[in-house]
Amino acid sequence: MNLFEQQSAEFQRRHIGISETDKQKMLQTIGVRSLDELIDKTVPANIRMQKKLDLPPAISENEYLKLVKELSMKNKLFKTYIGQGYYDTITPSVILRNVFENPGWYTQYTPYQAEISQGRLESLLNFQTIVSDLTALPIANASLLDEATAAAEAMSMIFHHINKTDKIERAKFFVDSSIFPQTIDVIITRAKPINIELVFGDYKKAQLDNSYFGAIVQYPNNAGSIEDYREFINQVHNVGGFVVMATDLLALTLLTPPGELGADVAVGSAQRFGVPLGFGGPHAAFFSAKDEFKRNIPGRIIGVSIDAQGNRALRMALQTREQHIKREKATSNICTAQALLANMAAMYAVYHGPHELKNIAQRIAILTQTVAEEIEARGFELISDKFFDTIVVKVENITPYKTKAERQQINLRYIDNNLIGISLDETITVDDLYDLINCFENDVDPVAFDIEEDAELNHIPLNLSRTSSFLTHPVFNTHHSETQMMRYIKSLENKDLALNTSMISLGSCTMKLNAASEMIPLSWNHWSKMHPFAPSDQTQGYQQIINELSDYLCKITVFDACSLQPNSGAQGEYAGLLTIKAYHESRGDHHRNVMLIPISAHGTNPASAVMAGMKVVVVKALDNGYIDVNDLKAKAEQHAANLAGIMITYPSTYGVYEETVKEITNIVHQYGGQVYMDGANMNAQVGLTAPGLIGADVCHLNLHKTFAIPHGGGGPGVGPICCKQHLAKFLPGHVEFKVAGYQLAVGGNGQQATNKHAVSAAPFGSASILLISYGYIRMLGAEGVKAATEYAILNANYMRARLQEQYDILYTNHNDECAHEFIVDLRPFKVTTGIEAEDVAKRLMDYGFHAPTMSFPVPGTIMIEPTESEDKAELDRFCDALLSIRDEIRAIEEGKIDKVDNPLKNAPHTQHSVCADEWNHKYSRNEATFPLYYVTQNKFWPSVSRINNTYGDRNLICTCEPLSSYVEAEA
Numbered sequence: 003m004n005l006f007e008q009q010s011a012e013f014q015r016r017h018i019g020i021s022e023t024d025k026q027k028m029l030q031t032i033g034v035r036s037l038d039e040l041i042d043k044t045v046p047a048n049i050r051m052q053k054k055l056d057l058p059p060a061i062s063e064n065e066y067l068k069l070v071k072e073l074s075m076k077n078k079l080f081k082t083y084i085g086q087g088y089y090d091t092i093t094p095s096v097i098l099r100n101v102f103e104n105p106g107w108y109t110q111y112t113p114y115q116a117e118i119s120q121g122r123l124e125s126l127l128n129f130q131t132i133v134s135d136l137t138a139l140p141i142a143n144a145s146l147l148d149e150a151t152a153a154a155e156a157m158s159m160i161f162h163h164i165n166k167t168d169k170i171e172r173a174k175f176f177v178d179s180s181i182f183p184q185t186i187d188v189i190i191t192r193a194k195p196i197n198i199e200l201v202f203g204d205y206k207k208a209q210l211d212n213s214y215f216g217a218i219v220q221y222p223n224n225a226g227s228i229e230d231y232r233e234f235i236n237q238v239h240n241v242g243g244f245v246v247m248a249t250d251l252l253a254l255t256l257l258t259p260p261g262e263l264g265a266d267v268a269v270g271s272a273q274r275f276g277v278p279l280g281f282g283g284p285h286a287a288f289f290s291a292k293d294e295f296k297r298n299i300p301g302r303i304i305g306v307s308i309d310a311q312g313n314r315a316l317r318m319a320l321q322t323r324e325q326h327i328k329r330e331k332a333t334s335n336i337c338t339a340q341a342l343l344a345n346m347a348a349m350y351a352v353y354h355g356p357h358e359l360k361n362i363a364q365r366i367a368i369l370t371q372t373v374a375e376e377i378e379a380r381g382f383e384l385i386s387d388k389f390f391d392t393i394v395v396k397v398e399n400i401t402p403y404k405t406k407a408e409r410q411q412i413n414l415r416y417i418d419n420n421l422i423g424i425s426l427d428e429t430i431t432v433d434d435l436y437d438l439i440n441c442f443e444n445d446v447d448p449v450a451f452d453i454e455e456d457a458e459l460n461h462i463p464l465n466l467s468r469t470s471s472f473l474t475h476p477v478f479n480t481h482h483s484e485t486q487m488m489r490y491i492k493s494l495e496n497k498d499l500a501l502n503t504s505m506i507s508l509g510s511c512t513m514k515l516n517a518a519s520e521m522i523p524l525s526w527n528h529w530s531k532m533h534p535f536a537p538s539d540q541t542q543g544y545q546q547i548i549n550e551l552s553d554y555l556c557k558i559t560v561f562d563a564c565s566l567q568p569n570s571g572a573q574g575e576y577a578g579l580l581t582i583k584a585y586h587e588s589r590g591d592h593h594r595n596v597m598l599i600p601i602s603a604h605g606t607n608p609a610s611a612v613m614a615g616m617k618v619v620v621v622k623a624l625d626n627g628y629i630d631v632n633d634l635k636a637k638a639e640q641h642a643a644n645l646a647g648i649m650i651t652y653p654s655t656y657g658v659y660e661e662t663v664k665e666i667t668n669i670v671h672q673y674g675g676q677v678y679m680d681g682a683n684m685n686a687q688v689g690l691t692a693p694g695l696i697g698a699d700v701c702h703l704n705l706h707k708t709f710a711i712p713h714g715g716g717g718p719g720v721g722p723i724c725c726k727q728h729l730a731k732f733l734p735g736h737v738e739f740k741v742a743g744y745q746l747a748v749g750g751n752g753q754q755a756t757n758k759h760a761v762s763a764a765p766f767g768s769a770s771i772l773l774i775s776y777g778y779i780r781m782l783g784a785e786g787v788k789a790a791t792e793y794a795i796l797n798a799n800y801m802r803a804r805l806q807e808q809y810d811i812l813y814t815n816h817n818d819e820c821a822h823e824f825i826v827d828l829r830p831f832k833v834t835t836g837i838e839a840e841d842v843a844k845r846l847m848d849y850g851f852h853a854p855t856m857s858f859p860v861p862g863t864i865m866i867e868p869t870e871s872e873d874k875a876e877l878d879r880f881c882d883a884l885l886s887i888r889d890e891i892r893a894i895e896e897g898k899i900d901k902v903d904n905p906l907k908n909a910p911h912t913q914h915s916v917c918a919d920e921w922n923h924k925y926s927r928n929e930a931t932f933p934l935y936y937v938t939q940n941k942f943w944p945s946v947s948r949i950n951n952t953y954g955d956r957n958l959i960c961t962c963e964p965l966s967s968y969v970e971a972e973a
């Protein structure tokens with residue numbers, strides 16, 4: 003490589019942690035001569051990709067930033083009044099810099115290991131408190147994917163709450179026609195497969211009976227109108243149904259909250275609390291409900307518990323509801339949600355506090371009121387005179403207004419040929435109103451208007467004005483100066499172990515580098531301030547990214563078409579299964595509804611299958627972890643007439659490339675089924691093999707695993723689906739697809755999903771973070787992405803080789819190699835010493851590490867996935883930690899350390915506990931906290947000790963408690 007070629011390839015060496023010298027040492031430890039030999043011994047020959055990936059050559063970080071800046075300029079930044087659930091917002095710089103752009107926050111993992119996640123747990127508890135306070139409903143979760151899916155989740159939660167699994171007594175759900183079109187779209191998608199009957203209409207005229215299980219209304223509604231739903235809610239309650247209210251958190255600072263109106267569930271988007279538009283996402287949706295739903299609420303709930311010392315500590319509550327345990331009995335497949343964005347929204351409320359939030363809302367309401375009155379004064383009629391931030395103007399024909407608006411670089415919402423929507427947000431100033439009102443002026447007179455800055459809010463009905471207080475907790479009334487806020491954010495960050503501290507080797511989660519150059523463009527206005535329903539000629543930059551990324555993903559998967567709409571892996575599963583279902587139906591095979599799912603599958607697989615209206619049949623595994631082909635054959639044959647397909651993960655969740663995979667996909671095809679591949683383990687395939695080569699028909703990819711999008715402490719994620727030609731026309735659609743010029747699903751000979759409904763609120767899901775994966779592929783190029791896979795396999799096998807002397811490694815292939823991850827069996831220690839997987843996980847914290855994946859797919863084990871981004875020294879530190887822990891276990895086995903009072907059972911050790919005057923343990927403070935030398939050089943302190951799980955579930959508290967409870971805990 004000459005000097006210039008070296009520069010182009012620089013990112014590969016920065017992304018991949020292993021140096022050439024270290025590689026040789028590692029290969030020696032594994033016992034192979036070369037990386038090629040290792041790959042040959044690992045990936046079966048009959049599925050190997052023969053050709054080099056057809057991707058553009060790698061470019062340097064600097065070249066990429068230049069390119070992505072140029073592309074951003076193809077997006078036109080108009081002043082946007084489109085609204086419809088998406089509003090421009092001002093992200094306070096202190097939050098932008100210290101949360102959104104800070105790896106200490108965005109590289110965190112989902113807070114399963116609560117003792118080293120107290121910072122984000124606290125922030126998510128703040129989020130829940132905000133939602134609960136503003137909606138006046140007691141239980142809130144820690145975010146969902148978007149407003150539309152949150153509404154669909156609410157519908158399905160109530161449906162399952164009222165109906166028994168085997169008997170649907172109430173199938174009808176009333177949908178008020180005045181809810182956002184994209185919400186209706188997703189509700190239609192989600193209702194059909196589970197036999198919910200939707201009835202659309204005007205809530206004022208609705209006549210419900212006991213065939214209805216519930217209803218949904220929006221507050222303020224699609225046209226911005228503030229309706230009084232009290233009577234309607236009573237009507238629904240009188241027939242035994244429940245009411246979901248889609249709503250807006252900012253509006254609720256001024257409006258009587260849903261809970262006080264009698265609503266049972268509230269949903270919506272927290273986007274306008276400081277989260278950039280980003281052409282549709284990612285944003286955090288919220289969900290709150292009455293107490294009776296607390297065990298059915300989808301997604302994650304953060305709850306208050308206590309630690310081993312009796313101190314207050316936070317954790318994810320009610321985890322028994324997770325899909326892993328419920329599997330096909332789960333009623334929701336939510337796994338990744340939108341934690342980072344929920345944290346940003348929470349910080350926005352912490353920074354502003356209740357008073358300033360109300361001021362923001364009031365400013366918007368006064369500006370809207372001014373616009374409304376001025377437009378009316380010019381002879382126009384509005385469709386409602388009760389509004390907060392949105393008005394709809396009646397016109398004879400939108401064209402002249404549209405032309406004038408566009409001339410002034412303004413986007414209005416053109417609802418149809420006679421209705422124009424205008425939504426204001428916190429970025430709008432008094433000066434902006436000149437141009438806005440000018441759209442409705444005669445083009446002769448100069449625009450003049452009156453604004454009364456302290457005007458009464460005449461358009462918010464008195465009987466719907468908020469009287470109750472909100473956000474009274476001190477956390478929302480303290481950190482209002484930038485110094486305070488900066489320190490608050492930092493104090494929480496310090497409690498959390500993220501990738502900027504040490505490796506997070508979570509099997510199946512691929513916690514690789516999220517490079518700064520991939521992340522930086524996300525903050526640029528021409529990406530972050532684009533509205534998802536902006537006209538296509540203003541979003542050429544985004545469209546280029548979308549088209550090119552879709553094309554790259556098709557090439558990587560060896561498939562023909564791609565939809566980037568699903569905004570998590572599980573959403574991708576759901577979308578992919580609907581694609582399979584629609585394909586069968588198009589051939590008259592409506593009865594094909596049996597989905598074969600291996601026992602080792604991730605819990606979201608069976609949950610998604612049931613949501614798609616399928617029947618799950620479980621396929622057994624052999625002792626070596628492979629799918630039991632005989633069992634598969636028997637089940638495929640038994641269900642031949644109704645076989646819809648199979649869901650496989652490849653390499654399997656046991657971390658091996660099954661040589662039998664082609665046989666498996668052939669069997670399913672032979673019986674008329676389709677093959678769905680869960681792409682969570684794609685980091686072991688890119689450039690070496692592909693779903694299209696193993697015989698799959700459709701797959702999802704987790705861009706937040708393989709393609710470098712950070713996990714953000716539990717989201718965002720992106721779960722695009724790629725498929726073969728014959729499925730392309732069944733990919734998700736979108737109601738806004740009618741917007742001229744957009745190509746929704748890319749590839750598939752231009753076949754468009756015109757008649758399909760959406761799976762996500764925004765046409766391209768979490769569009770802004772697609773840039774990260776785009777950057778990853780552009781900077782690595784074909785060789786780099788393949789090298790990433792090879793080094794992921796090298797790193798995993800190196801660690802396996804180092805650990806296998808002391809630990810049992812489950813499931814390797816016939817050459818004794820693993821794929822990109824491997825499972826360490828800890829079950830034997832429970833028998834010999836009482837030490838469980840959890841003890842090892844917690845003890846790793848004392849060594850400065852996050853635990854690997856616990857008890858999935860096999861209970862009592864840990865699954866390690868180092869990824870290609872770690873260097874040898876870090877891999878060695880992690881191995882040294884596990885080997886040292888093995889020595890500690892051995893000392894218990896040999897009776898040298900107490901079975902009960904030992905460093906594992908008491909782990910993790912906090913600074914507070916080891917510095918206390920008293921130390922009554924049978925091992926030293928030094929052994930507790932600095933078990934290896936490297937720890938003395940870089941100590942990470944867990945902020946609480948072992949958390950009591952059952953206590954938190956028995957006493958569910960999911961909002962900030964009154965200050966008195968902290969005082970009591972301290973006493």
Ligand SMILES: Cc1ncc(COP(=O)(O)O)c(C=O)c1O
Binds near residue numbers: 511571683
């Ligand atoms: C094998 C597998 N499938 C599916 C999923 C679900 O993906 P997501 O969390 O993005 O919804 C995961 C998540 O960890 C997984 O490991």
